[in-house]
Amino acid sequence: MKAETIPFSPSARVLRRFQGLALAGLLALGAGFYFAPQRAWLDFLMASYALVCLGLAGLFFVALHYATGAGWSVAIRRVPEAMTAALPVGAAGVLAVFLVRPGIYSWYGEHFSTAEGYMGFKQTWLSHPFFVGRAVFYIALWMIFRAVLLRTSRGQDSTGAFAATQKNTAVGTAFLVVFGLSFWLASYDWVMSLEPHWYSTIFGVYNFAGLFESGLAVMALLVVWLRRDALRETVSREHLQDLSTLLFAFATFWMYIWFSQYMLIWYANLPEETLYFIKRTEGPWLVLFAMTALLNWIIPFFLLLPRGNKRNSRVVAWAAVIVLTGRALDLYMMFLPPVMGANPEFHLWEAGAFLGLIGVFGLTVIRGLRQAPLVPVGDPYLPESLHYHA
Amino acid sequence: MNRRMIVASFSTEEDILGVTQAAHADGLKVVDVYTPYAVHGLDTAMGMKRSRLAWVCFAAGMVGAILKLWFEFWTAGVDWPVNVGGKPWNSLPAYVPVTFEVMVLSAGLVTVFVFLVISKLKPGKSPVLLAEGITNDTFVLAIEEEDATFDPVRVRKLFERFNVRSISERYGEEVS
Numbered sequence: 001m002k003a004e005t006i007p008f009s010p011s012a013r014v015l016r017r018f019q020g021l022a023l024a025g026l027l028a029l030g031a032g033f034y035f036a037p038q039r040a041w042l043d044f045l046m047a048s049y050a051l052v053c054l055g056l057a058g059l060f061f062v063a064l065h066y067a068t069g070a071g072w073s074v075a076i077r078r079v080p081e082a083m084t085a086a087l088p089v090g091a092a093g094v095l096a097v098f099l100v101r102p103g104i105y106s107w108y109g110e111h112f113s114t115a116e117g118y119m120g121f122k123q124t125w126l127s128h129p130f131f132v133g134r135a136v137f138y139i140a141l142w143m144i145f146r147a148v149l150l151r152t153s154r155g156q157d158s159t160g161a162f163a164a165t166q167k168n169t170a171v172g173t174a175f176l177v178v179f180g181l182s183f184w185l186a187s188y189d190w191v192m193s194l195e196p197h198w199y200s201t202i203f204g205v206y207n208f209a210g211l212f213e214s215g216l217a218v219m220a221l222l223v224v225w226l227r228r229d230a231l232r233e234t235v236s237r238e239h240l241q242d243l244s245t246l247l248f249a250f251a252t253f254w255m256y257i258w259f260s261q262y263m264l265i266w267y268a269n270l271p272e273e274t275l276y277f278i279k280r281t282e283g284p285w286l287v288l289f290a291m292t293a294l295l296n297w298i299i300p301f302f303l304l305l306p307r308g309n310k311r312n313s314r315v316v317a318w319a320a321v322i323v324l325t326g327r328a329l330d331l332y333m334m335f336l337p338p339v340m341g342a343n344p345e346f347h348l349w350e351a352g353a354f355l356g357l358i359g360v361f362g363l364t365v366i367r368g369l370r371q372a373p374l375v376p377v378g379d380p381y382l383p384e385s386l387h388y389h390a
Numbered sequence: 391m392n393r394r395m396i397v398a399s400f401s402t403e404e405d406i407l408g409v410t411q412a413a414h415a416d417g418l419k420v421v422d423v424y425t426p427y428a429v430h431g432l433d434t435a436m437g438m439k440r441s442r443l444a445w446v447c448f449a450a451g452m453v454g455a456i457l458k459l460w461f462e463f464w465t466a467g468v469d470w471p472v473n474v475g476g477k478p479w480n481s482l483p484a485y486v487p488v489t490f491e492v493m494v495l496s497a498g499l500v501t502v503f504v505f506l507v508i509s510k511l512k513p514g515k516s517p518v519l520l521a522e523g524i525t526n527d528t529f530v531l532a533i534e535e536e537d538a539t540f541d542p543v544r545v546r547k548l549f550e551r552f553n554v555r556s557i558s559e560r561y562g563e564e565v566s
Contacts, residue, residue, distance in 0.1 A: 259483075259486065262483070263483045263484075263486065263487070266483050267475070267483070267484070269475060269477075305448075307440070307444075387430075389430040389431065
């Protein structure tokens, strides 16, 4: 047990790489703010939203496993806990966009309301102060739950009190309810309102599916990485298999929801709804559209289907990388088509957003990992987790 | 097939795991192990091969999906073309939900049926209790006496290393 209580310290080389990526990303985005502000701010919003999602995925994983009383995941719980460090950073980015450049939303400003006529409830809902106020409210809720869950979990390291587990079970269960409602609304506000005439009632679930699928992929990558060194003795193939099974399941869930959204709109064929998919399936866009399904589900599904592959670090890492590439493409397809023409474009600013996202996330998650012992040594379920057989 | 078996009872999980592992390593033929609850690691201790049932499930799912997809295409697009909302006759998205359901149904039913067949489970089959207490607190190992080289004394010694509770011999085909 002793090795895991030592604070985690990655090699300087890893840190330098993430710093380099973050710096390169921010420089590229900075150039974008000057040369192509509308596009670059949208890219920045996309990267910040992805960071928020990764943070929330960690928080959701922790809360879910407290709520269900899961024992197996205790040994790897510090990984999703560390991922939540991305939440405040991403939230700051999202709020910066709303305050500095709200003009990337076409509903912002006078011209929209005068050109469209009064739009009723939608106009009230999409008024700038209310919009920012709601964003602050969602973020504040998530931050409060994060603070409580982390403080209780880390406090247990020294006390070993079962009361801490009971408290987090209650808090985690409450968070699941709060998260379900607030993230659903946040995805409507922040992403769907980029195209304010289009609506899809399943959009919140769709965003959750992407959030958790990519969150699990990142978690699997981090676990594979930490298993090479710091967590070698603690985290076994059994944990890896369960994590990959979850990734496998949520890749399928993502596909299910993605297809549900597409099929209902395709079937009903209402002009204001199909517009969204016509934009995304015409000409070269169709290739990218099909690629999202390929990368997010088809490849990882068959890759992770055999039991041996779920227990193989190398295969799991590859599956996770493929899923994350698919996630990047999925985000691109959600955010960027409205500002592009008949052809998909990929400029320095988009590259900067994605590279910066990797760099900043890497740095924040390493900071998160260093804030507490790598294994929750005080958790009463830890022995169960260490002897776990999938 | 008539078989001669040695049936040994043990009291703890550790003993049954240890004796099974030792017997398997010793080259004895482990017929089966009976425990009152699921014991982790027993499958590797017995040297069991991975079940091929998963492949049956995969194949059944694939066959079901392909047949259903073909059937939908043939009924709605070829044999009796149906115009639904002006969409093409062979509209793939409309076929996906039913294809998915039939895939799950055929994979599930075929897997359960194949499992029952290979486990020789059928309605009215009378259960065989190899020893008393295997549904309560006894862990039982059954070993086949294969051929002339089988050495009962050595086997008995091996059992005793793991605090064997009782040993008996059984004949017949009641145990698969």
